[in-house]
Amino acid sequence: MTKNRIQILKEKMLSQPRYVSIEQALIITKTYKQHENEPIILKRAYALANALRELEIGIENEELIVGNRTKGVRYGVVFPESGISWVDREFETIPTRKQDKFLVRDEDIKIFREQIVPYWKGKSLEDVIKQNFGQEISAINKVVKINQTDHAQGHICPNVEKWLQKGVSGLLEDAQNHYENADEDKKNFYQAIIIVMKAVQDFMLRYHDLLIATAKTDEKNRASLI
Known part of the structure; x- marks a missing residue:
């Protein structure tokens, strides 16, 4: 019997190696350095926007809904703005700890300690x-x-209904309208939303372009890609 789409995706998820990813940590660190004197809410917005535009992306042929925070299916992401001490302390032992194990690359440990740790010491949450x-x-x-x-x-419960009803462009328009009429102390909040929503549009278009490009060379899965 031919395996169905869900079975294939499940097997891929369970069988692919899990790595610690510092890709987003590097983007965040670079962004914070570029916006050193900006309010924290704008730093976070720029960091997320840059991640959406720069992170390596990938697709699985069996997916109907695409999008992930790493190209690897089950990678663990390091967020240096939250805290770096436990990662720095445990990096070498993450592959051998008793639970929730991840593989690590020696070069990532080196980059983490040389480029990320020095900046975030004393600055993380x-x-x-x-x-x-x-x-x-x-x-x-x-x-x-x-x-x-x-x-x-922590965990959040996003307003999925509003997201689906308005779409990214609708939420962006709302934020732009609020920004024009906002008090000075609230302008940074709406500016942050505008920055992120524009980046979300770019993120979606990146996947669109990847799907189209993949479909051109993958005749077998072309119908499911476009």
């Missing part, structure tokens, strides 16, 4: 939390265990 609340957290930890005290990790 982890450092800010330690500077502002370190004593209080240490005191509480003597009584009860606190998880995630050294970096940020």
Whole structure:
């Protein structure tokens, strides 16, 4: 029996090697250096925008919906703005730890420690939390265990209905209208949305162009690519 699309994608996901990826960390670091004096909300917007425009992308022939944060199907992404100490401390042991293992490339460890760590020392969210609340957290930890005290990790529930109804262009238009009428203290927020939404459009077009280019040379899967 011919394997169906879902079976093939599942096998690919489970069988492909998992690597730690520092690609986005390099883009983020470069962007923060370029916008050193900008407000943090704009730094984050520019960093995400550059990632959407620069990250290497890829597609699987069986996919009906494309898009990923790395070209590798199950790569682990390093976010230096959240915290770098635990990655720096554990990089060599990530492939051998008891759970959630990832392969690492020696050259990535070298680049991480030479180009990323020096910039983020003292600047990450982890450092800010330690500077502002370190004593209080240490005191509480003597009584009860606190998880995630050294970096940020959370989950969000995006408004998918609004995204599908308005689309990227609709959300961009809304942000542009709000920006024109916003108080000065809110302009940075709407400017950040504008920066990111324009980059999202570019991100989508990058996948469009990749699908078209792939279809030209892949006769077997052409029908599912375009």
